[in-house]
Amino acid sequence: MTPTTTGYTTDDLATVTELAVRAPSMHNSQPWRFRLDGGAIEVRTDLTRLPDIPAAAWAGRVSCGAAVFNLRLALAVLGKPAGVVPRPLDRGPDVVAHLVPDQPRPASGAERALYAAIPRRHSNRAPFSADTVPADLRFRLRQAAEAEGGWLDLIIGASAVNALAEVVNAANRVLQRDEAYAAELARWRRDAVAQDGVSVRAAGYAPEPHDLLPMRAFGGRTRPPGRDYEPEPLVAVLGTVTDRDDDQVAAGQALQRVLLTATDAGLAVSMFSQPIEVPAARERLRSALGRHGVPQMVLRIGYARQPGHPSLRLPAATVIDPPR
Structure with missing residues (x-):
């Protein structure tokens, strides 16, 4: 992977965070923070959002990982795909990933299909039909x-x-x-x-x-x-x-x-x-x-009998921190 010389911008971060926050999280707690770090996008856990469960660290990392996948899709559709550096060793324990710019390219058809599904995905806790998944x-x-x-x-x-x-x-x-x-x-x-x-x-x-x-x-x-x-x-x-x-x-x-x-x-x-x-x-x-x-x-x-009701999210701007 050969990185580009141009990093992500504040506009890029604002755009893709709108999709990142649509990821699932325990109790819809949204335990994540995002910021620019030298042209990369840094994703961190915010465990103050999950103060009272023994599995908070696990839940935070899984939730942030789901947000990272949404970021990857959103950046790919922007034509600015990312390579993911998980758990960078030179950062604190709350940093789960750096997304580093990769060579620009058009998004694939598979990436576009999954990207289009982001706003439609939500947990459906209602009964399903008896139809078999093929x-x-x-x-x-x-x-x-x-x-x-x-x-x-x-x-x-x-x-x-x-x-x-x-x-x-x-x-x-x-x-x-x-x-x-x-x-x-x-x-x-x-x-x-x-x-x-x-x-x-x-x-x-x-x-x-x-x-x-x-x-x-x-x-x-x-x-x-x-x-x-x-x-x-x-x-x-x-x-x-x-x-x-x-x-x-x-x-x-x-x-x-x-x-x-x-x-x-x-x-x-x-x-x-x-x-x-x-x-x-x-x-x-x-x-x-x-x-x-x-x-x-x-x-x-x-297969859902009824569409269900998605949970809302905090505004993306509220989970973006100033750049490093």
Whole structure:
């Protein structure tokens, strides 16, 4: 890779940050900061946004990794693609990546398709239809994870899905007994439309004891008759080979490529991080998969019965810091 001699500008940063902040983050907490650093774009975690959860560092790095992937797409569409330097050694522990200008080139068709999906992607916590995700789309999702150095295991068969669901539910029960976790969840619950957190509209339906997979209790609406969740969802586990800090940033990039690939294909997705937040559950999940690698997220994938409601974001200008 031969870098260009011209760095990114403040206008470039303002433009691409509008897309970066559309990345997913735990509780829609948006734990990221952006700034110019000698012509590169620096992405940093802001863990003041996640003060009360044990897995805050992991959540921050995965969220920022997803934002990095959006930045890559936005810069490519500008004709100013970037090379990514993960976790630069000469920077502080909060710096997850530098995006360094690469040789100018037109964006590829695949980059443009994923870029177009950024504004349309959001978690859909509502029930999905019973329609099966076809084999070619399942293959595309696995390819998307592998393109970013990750892996995506699709959990096939009722017994395997039920076993995974028990791991997720067990982790959820552990978290619910933690007072700090309950306080953190309550802090991000929004009664009305807000620029962060999860509103009642975006929360979907309130969780019920018989649900296969436990949605977080963000104060969702009471479920009307006939609106149970699908009995056999397509469930996937996204992971990486190892679990260093830079692997977690890479996991965020892989996660976002999978999510945007799903959106481009007309699929809906919701995420379950509970078994990643509880170390014993994470190890149990890894062992059940027979993987030497490390799980980073559980996904539920399907076709939406209703479009769902995206969560809003803070204005991009509020997460951009002055240049170094």
